[in-house]
Amino acid sequence: MKIVKPSYVILQWPKNGLEIIEEAGRTCYKSEDKITETSAEAFVKTILKRGHESVIEHAVATVKIVCDRGVSHELVRHRLASYSQESTRYCAYKKGIAVVSPFQEETSGAYLDWKSVCEIAEQSYLRLLERGVSPQIARSVLPISLKTEIVITANFREWRHIFRLRTSKAAHPMIRSIMLSICEDFAKRAPALFEEFVV
Amino acid sequence: MKIVKPSYVILQWPKNGLEIIEEAGRTCYKSEDKITETSAEAFVKTILKRGHESVIEHAVATVKIVCDRGVSHELVRHRLASYSQESTRYCAYKKGIAVVSPFQEETSGAYLDWKSVCEIAEQSYLRLLERGVSPQIARSVLPISLKTEIVITANFREWRHIFRLRTSKAAHPMIRSIMLSICEDFAKRAPALFEEFVV
Amino acid sequence: MKIVKPSYVILQWPKNGLEIIEEAGRTCYKSEDKITETSAEAFVKTILKRGHESVIEHAVATVKIVCDRGVSHELVRHRLASYSQESTRYCAYKKGIAVVSPFQEETSGAYLDWKSVCEIAEQSYLRLLERGVSPQIARSVLPISLKTEIVITANFREWRHIFRLRTSKAAHPMIRSIMLSICEDFAKRAPALFEEFVV
Amino acid sequence: MKIVKPSYVILQWPKNGLEIIEEAGRTCYKSEDKITETSAEAFVKTILKRGHESVIEHAVATVKIVCDRGVSHELVRHRLASYSQESTRYCAYKKGIAVVSPFQEETSGAYLDWKSVCEIAEQSYLRLLERGVSPQIARSVLPISLKTEIVITANFREWRHIFRLRTSKAAHPMIRSIMLSICEDFAKRAPALFEEFVV
Numbered sequence: 001m002k003i004v005k006p007s008y009v010i011l012q013w014p015k016n017g018l019e020i021i022e023e024a025g026r027t028c029y030k031s032e033d034k035i036t037e038t039s040a041e042a043f044v045k046t047i048l049k050r051g052h053e054s055v056i057e058h059a060v061a062t063v064k065i066v067c068d069r070g071v072s073h074e075l076v077r078h079r080l081a082s083y084s085q086e087s088t089r090y091c092a093y094k095k096g097i098a099v100v101s102p103f104q105e106e107t108s109g110a111y112l113d114w115k116s117v118c119e120i121a122e123q124s125y126l127r128l129l130e131r132g133v134s135p136q137i138a139r140s141v142l143p144i145s146l147k148t149e150i151v152i153t154a155n156f157r158e159w160r161h162i163f164r165l166r167t168s169k170a171a172h173p174m175i176r177s178i179m180l181s182i183c184e185d186f187a188k189r190a191p192a193l194f195e196e197f198v199v
Numbered sequence: 200m201k202i203v204k205p206s207y208v209i210l211q212w213p214k215n216g217l218e219i220i221e222e223a224g225r226t227c228y229k230s231e232d233k234i235t236e237t238s239a240e241a242f243v244k245t246i247l248k249r250g251h252e253s254v255i256e257h258a259v260a261t262v263k264i265v266c267d268r269g270v271s272h273e274l275v276r277h278r279l280a281s282y283s284q285e286s287t288r289y290c291a292y293k294k295g296i297a298v299v300s301p302f303q304e305e306t307s308g309a310y311l312d313w314k315s316v317c318e319i320a321e322q323s324y325l326r327l328l329e330r331g332v333s334p335q336i337a338r339s340v341l342p343i344s345l346k347t348e349i350v351i352t353a354n355f356r357e358w359r360h361i362f363r364l365r366t367s368k369a370a371h372p373m374i375r376s377i378m379l380s381i382c383e384d385f386a387k388r389a390p391a392l393f394e395e396f397v398v
Numbered sequence: 399m400k401i402v403k404p405s406y407v408i409l410q411w412p413k414n415g416l417e418i419i420e421e422a423g424r425t426c427y428k429s430e431d432k433i434t435e436t437s438a439e440a441f442v443k444t445i446l447k448r449g450h451e452s453v454i455e456h457a458v459a460t461v462k463i464v465c466d467r468g469v470s471h472e473l474v475r476h477r478l479a480s481y482s483q484e485s486t487r488y489c490a491y492k493k494g495i496a497v498v499s500p501f502q503e504e505t506s507g508a509y510l511d512w513k514s515v516c517e518i519a520e521q522s523y524l525r526l527l528e529r530g531v532s533p534q535i536a537r538s539v540l541p542i543s544l545k546t547e548i549v550i551t552a553n554f555r556e557w558r559h560i561f562r563l564r565t566s567k568a569a570h571p572m573i574r575s576i577m578l579s580i581c582e583d584f585a586k587r588a589p590a591l592f593e594e595f596v597v
Numbered sequence: 598m599k600i601v602k603p604s605y606v607i608l609q610w611p612k613n614g615l616e617i618i619e620e621a622g623r624t625c626y627k628s629e630d631k632i633t634e635t636s637a638e639a640f641v642k643t644i645l646k647r648g649h650e651s652v653i654e655h656a657v658a659t660v661k662i663v664c665d666r667g668v669s670h671e672l673v674r675h676r677l678a679s680y681s682q683e684s685t686r687y688c689a690y691k692k693g694i695a696v697v698s699p700f701q702e703e704t705s706g707a708y709l710d711w712k713s714v715c716e717i718a719e720q721s722y723l724r725l726l727e728r729g730v731s732p733q734i735a736r737s738v739l740p741i742s743l744k745t746e747i748v749i750t751a752n753f754r755e756w757r758h759i760f761r762l763r764t765s766k767a768a769h770p771m772i773r774s775i776m777l778s779i780c781e782d783f784a785k786r787a788p789a790l791f792e793e794f795v796v
């Protein structure tokens with residue numbers, strides 16, 4: 001059994017995101033003549049201040065996230081995005097599973113309890129496969145901690161919405177920690193759009 | 200630990216679904232004068248034959264499903280629907296958990312393996328709660344077999360799409376079995392719309 | 399040429415909307431035991447206060463609106479709804495068109511200008527049909543004031559969103575006036591959900 | 598009055614669209630080890646053959662289209678896309694309007710009829726503005742032929758769906774002609790995804 005950390009990688013980022021947004025936005029008002037080489041950032045800020053958020057939908061980013069199946073179940077509840085997720089039906093973990101720990105400290109009693117159950121579940125899963133049970137049935141014994149990988153494509157408006165909800169203190173600690181990192185990364189690339197969600 | 204069967208109940212069914220569909224559809228062609236007391240069913244059949252499926256979106260049904268967390272994770276991937284699901288963050292199973300068996304036969308070795316792991320996971324979960332771990336962290340040890348309840352509202356076009364995918368032989372056995380039952384139930388209430396998916 | 403007023407009719411309203419919402423909402427927390435014969439309204443108010451709006455998506459209403467093609471073009475920009483609209487491709491207005499006046503007063507110079515152009519457009523449309531031009535091409539000469547009928551089905555969350563945007567003073571006067579009326583009507587049927595948008 | 602032709606320009610095209618799709622798709626099966634420098638195109642073809650279309654949602658393209666307001670009304674009915682459109686509320690055409698001709702031949706009687714009505718409508722619009730009527734009210738007299746510009750961002754799955762519907766012989770001639778051109782352009786950039794819609 002492998003224990004992995006939650007992580008992410010940005011797979012796709014728009015080449016001229018702010019410029020596309022400005023061109024789209026100025027199409028509404030036919031004010032394209034105001035476009036200069038440096039006008040995009042100020043335009044985006046104005047658009048956001050006015051709440052005209054549909055315009056920022058024209059820029060899209062893709063992120064691949066590693067988390068547990070509990071968090072991925074929350075992620076896919078955001079319906080205005082596209083997902084491709086590691087399948088517990090089509091993948092057979094014949095060499096053992098990977099899990100993501102929900103605990104910070106790796107010596108606490110709670111951590112050891114958790115680890116022990118995950119190992120028992122893994123053994124049971126492997127035995128079921130040996131008995132000829134299909135992966136999609138054998139998965140039943142695997143814990144919610146099971147590691148999963150999920151590719152998410154969403155537009156900037158939806159990413160902002162996700163960050164607003166998932167970086168809040170009311171969010172699950174694992175999803176919050178992942179989203180805080182992604183958000184910080186996005187904010188470096190496009191501060192006008194994402195800086196406000198950085199803690 | 201309680202072992203429950205997958206099940207469902209229809210919570211909401213449109214009062215005059217076919218009539219609403221006919222009225223909406225005939226608005227497009229301004230042919231409302233052709234509406235009679237018995238014209239709705241034939242109209243809906245014609246609409247489906249022509250592939251003009253947007254019209255059947257005006258009728259909506261709500262179903263509450265009991266299944267495991269593996270199946271619910273697949274369900275919520277249908278993005279054109281509304282969901283309310285039993286939360287593993289806000290519910291604390293202090294008196295033990297419920298699980299859904301993925302096996303038909305309740306005496307096989309595989310079944311006994313599965314049951315045993317679920318019981319170990321339950322004990323571990325309860326111990327974590329006792330240690331003061333929050334439910335949203337303790338859930339990590341629970342198996343994918345964990346029973347969940349989910350309320351789904353979707354329009355008839357989307358239900359047809361769900362039935363097409365989820366009653367197929369390529370679908371997961373548990374989701375397939377649930378969907379075959381729901382579909383049969385829908386077909387009794389509105390054969391023109393759902394009969395084609397009944398095996 | 400007929401001049402008609404903007405209007406609407408509610409075609410479909412959920413039978414037990416608040417109760418369905420409460421049942422769905424309490425599924426999340428497994429607090430169904432708190433349901434009483436009169437608990438639904440208070441539950442919905444609490445849900446809205448907490449911003450847990452996804453729960454109110456389980457109730458859906460259908461409205462048929464008569465407006466001009468300018469307003470209908472704005473309406474269909476709300477993407478989380480279902481539409482069936484009178485088609486300018488499939489309807490041939492052989493006996494003349496109907497239009498919706500954007501003016502309150504029916505004697506002003508502006509009104510007479512408007513009316514006169516609409517009549518010229520109608521004559522031209524009819525002449526094009528006589529020349530053998532198809533309705534989908536002949537429609538080109540018709541004014542944005544052309545009367546259209548559109549059936550909209552949306553859930554309560556989306557209706558609230560529509561009311562928030564379209565009853566604002568920044569909205570187009572015709573869409574605002576229609577939405578204020580619909581909203582008032584909705585508020586009588588479900589004050590907990592819609593009263594806040596009534597002016 | 599200016600008479601313009603329908604046209605389009607591709608504003609945004611994914612840098613490594615096929616590669617992103619392959620990486621997302623192989624995440625589902627954990628078969629990333631099969632990725633080579635040239636494997637993406639074959640992977641995409643296989644995915645489409647299997648009907649696993651959700652995977653191609655990770656690639657997104659943006660197109661700016663010039664058409665009439667009748668066609669744009671049809672375009673925005675595709676709900677799984679993002680739009681920014683020239684506003685008849687916020688733009689004031691003080692120097693006259695632009696229109697798109699629905700006719701091929703520019704000498705026919707029908708064409709001359711059409712052109713004449715458009716010119717009358719323009720005169721009336723300008724007079725209304727002079728009377729102090731706001732653009733959002735004055736627009737009422739403008740014809741469906743009014744030129745509009747619209748920026749559309751959609752993922753490849755949705756673009757394929759749009760092409761399937763809008764390049765069909767049942768589609769409106771203007772939307773069909775525009776979509777045939779865009780589709781041909783897309784097919785040059787990504788034949789595996791769009792070639793099948795080229796006539």
